[in-house]
Amino acid sequence: MTTSANGNFVRKPFIAGNWKMNMDHVQGITLLQKLAWTLSDAKHDYKRVEVAVFPPFTDLRGVQTLVQGDELEVVYGGQDLSQFDSGAYTGDISGQFLSKLGCAYVLVGHSERRTIHNESDDVLNAKVKAGFRHGVTPVLCVGEGLEIRQAGTHVDHTLAQLRAGVEGLTAEQAAELVVAYEPVWAIGTGEVAGPDDAQEMCAAIRAELSELFDESVAARTRLLYGGSVKANNAAAIMAETDVDGLLVGGASLDPAEFANIVRFESHLVTD
Numbered sequence: 001m002t003t004s005a006n007g008n009f010v011r012k013p014f015i016a017g018n019w020k021m022n023m024d025h026v027q028g029i030t031l032l033q034k035l036a037w038t039l040s041d042a043k044h045d046y047k048r049v050e051v052a053v054f055p056p057f058t059d060l061r062g063v064q065t066l067v068q069g070d071e072l073e074v075v076y077g078g079q080d081l082s083q084f085d086s087g088a089y090t091g092d093i094s095g096q097f098l099s100k101l102g103c104a105y106v107l108v109g110h111s112e113r114r115t116i117h118n119e120s121d122d123v124l125n126a127k128v129k130a131g132f133r134h135g136v137t138p139v140l141c142v143g144e145g146l147e148i149r150q151a152g153t154h155v156d157h158t159l160a161q162l163r164a165g166v167e168g169l170t171a172e173q174a175a176e177l178v179v180a181y182e183p184v185w186a187i188g189t190g191e192v193a194g195p196d197d198a199q200e201m202c203a204a205i206r207a208e209l210s211e212l213f214d215e216s217v218a219a220r221t222r223l224l225y226g227g228s229v230k231a232n233n234a235a236a237i238m239a240e241t242d243v244d245g246l247l248v249g250g251a252s253l254d255p256a257e258f259a260n261i262v263r264f265e266s267h268l269v270t271d
C-alpha cells in the first residue's frame, strides 16, 4: 500500500475473502454476521479499508438480504460469471443476475477456474468485459504455477495473462479493474510468496498497465496478493508499495482470523 504525507492511502486497501465452494447459504449468513459483529466491535472504518466477501452463488441472495437489512458496509461479489448475457448456457450465471443481487465485484480467472475448468485467456477477456457491461467490477486473477516459477519466467507468464485479460478495455475500465496476483504454488499450500515476491509482481503489473494505458491509469488500479494469507503475514505483505489488498481463501472462513487480516493496521495483528 502507498500512503500520502497525511497518512491516507493513495489507493483504498481492499481485503477480500474468497469462500470458494465452502459455506451453504445458512452457514454463509452466520459467517457474515460474525464477521460484521467482530469488525463492528473493533470499530472498523470501512471507508479506510474496503471489505469484500465472495460467497458461492447460492448464498448471494441471503447475503444481499443481510447486508441490506442490517445496513452492513461489507460488499460482496460472485466467484465467476458467464461471458454471455443470457440464453442456452446451462449452469452459467449472467453478470446481469449478479448485478441484480447487488454484487459490486466478480472474480474472473481464478487459477482454479483456469485449471479445473480450462478457461482460456480469450474467454476470460470476454468475462471481464461482461462484468463491466453489467456494472460489476471484475477482479482479474493472474499468476504462475510452480514449474514456471522454478524456470524463472513467472513475470513474463503473469504479464501475458494480464495483457490478454485487459485487451480492449477503456482507460477508465482499466483504472476501475482490480487485479489479483495469486501464485498457484502458494494457494492453499501454506507456502506464502514473500512480501518481496508480491511486490516484484505487483510492480511489474503496474508498469505493464502504464505501458498499455498510461501512468495515471496504472496509479489508480488496485493490485491484490493472494495465496496462504493469514493474520500473521498480512501486515508485512500490505506494507509493500504496490500491494493494495489481499485475496484470502482458507483464512476468510474464520471470522476472527479474517477480521484480523482486515485490521492489518491495528494491534490485533499478531506479527
Ligand SMILES: O=C(CO)COP(=O)(O)O
Pocket: 018, 110, 182, 186, 187, 188, 189, 190, 226, 227, 228, 229, 247, 248, 249, 250, 251
Ligand atoms: O486462492 C486464494 C484466494 O482466491 C488463496 O487461497 P488460500 O488463502 O487458501 O491460499
